[in-house]
Amino acid sequence: xxxxxxxxxxxxxxxxxxxxxxxxxxxxxxxxxxxxxxxxxxxxxxxxxxxxxxxxxxxxxxxxxxxxxxxxxxxxxxxxxxxxxxxxxxxxxxxxxxxxxxxxxxxxxxxxxxxxxxxxxxxxxxxxxxxxxxxxxxxxxxxxxxx
Amino acid sequence: xxxxxxxxxxxxxxxxxxxxxxxxxxxxxxxxxxxxxxxxxxxxxxxxxxxxxxxxxxxxxxxxxxxxxxxxxxxxxxxxxxxxxxxxxxxxxx
Numbered sequence: 001x002x003x004x005x006x007x008x009x010x011x012x013x014x015x016x017x018x019x020x021x022x023x024x025x026x027x028x029x030x031x032x033x034x035x036x037x038x039x040x041x042x043x044x045x046x047x048x049x050x051x052x053x054x055x056x057x058x059x060x061x062x063x064x065x066x067x068x069x070x071x072x073x074x075x076x077x078x079x080x081x082x083x084x085x086x087x088x089x090x091x092x093x094x095x096x097x098x099x100x101x102x103x104x105x106x107x108x109x110x111x112x113x114x115x116x117x118x119x120x121x122x123x124x125x126x127x128x129x130x131x132x133x134x135x136x137x138x139x140x141x142x143x144x145x146x147x
Numbered sequence: 148x149x150x151x152x153x154x155x156x157x158x159x160x161x162x163x164x165x166x167x168x169x170x171x172x173x174x175x176x177x178x179x180x181x182x183x184x185x186x187x188x189x190x191x192x193x194x195x196x197x198x199x200x201x202x203x204x205x206x207x208x209x210x211x212x213x214x215x216x217x218x219x220x221x222x223x224x225x226x227x228x229x230x231x232x233x234x235x236x237x238x239x240x241x
Contacts, residue, residue: 023201030205064212071211072204079189079200098211102218109222116223123219127212130205 022137027072029133030126034065037125037132045118056114060122063101068126070097152238159228163221172215177210 038061045054074097077083078090108114185203189196223229 023198026205027201033191064215067211068204068208071208075200075204075207079185079203080196101215105215105219109219110226113181114226116219116227120216120219123212123215126208130209 005055018086026137029136030057030129031069033132034068034125038062038065041122041125047119048116052113053115054121056108056118056120057122059104059108060119061125062122063104064123064126066113067097067101075123149238152235155234155238159224163224167217167221168223170214174210174214174217176205181206181210 038058040059041061042054045057049057070093074090074093077085078087105119108119110115181203185199188199228234
């Protein structure tokens with residue numbers, strides 16, 4: 001009786017560890033591809049588009065990438081035991097980050113400092129990174145199952 | 148024609164207001180649901196906090212980006228409407 005239960009426990013543990021590995025891999029992929037995509041679209045924007053469009057791409061990409069990193073740090077400090085930060089701190093940080101992003105976007109658009117289309121494209125950097133990381137993980141899973 | 152221009156401006160501002168209100172409401176609801184599920188999951192199994200946090204981070208980033216898109220569209224409608232100059236020209240010609 002002892003052996004199957006022990007075996008079952010081991011299998012669960014392996015699956016759990018595997019799941020954590022996948023999560024970590026996706027996070028690292030997203031974090032790195034954020035910066036790579038930002039660099040790539042900035043270069044393309046500077047080379048091929050007008051300066052306002054390129055500025056929109058760069059600033060939009062920077063806003064969401066920095067936002068993503070700050071969100072990660074806030075959530076990590078809020079949800080990873082044993083040292084959990086107070087929920088007041090978490091909420092304050094969350095709203096401060098969101099308000100600062102909103103104000104920067106407001107200033108950029110109302111002052112017509114950047115091209116709005118470029119800004120929207122720049123703001124899509126994180127979404128594209130997440131899609132890219134998911135596709136890479138799917139590819140990894142499919143090829144792993146095939147071999 | 149000034150009345151027509153005013154109508155156009157009112158329509159843009161109304162669309163921007165309703166757009167950002169709807170987007171923020173639904174994004175808020177979605178983020179709340181995600182956060183609730185994550186907190187419940189961590190409360191049941193504290194060891195899974197790393198896994199849940201990463202999944203939630205990705206989900207929240209996706210939802211938040213939708214709200215930011217809505218904000219940008221609303222601001223464009225008010226401050227940088229792409230057809231604003233053309234419409235103003237039409238109004239000025241009449």
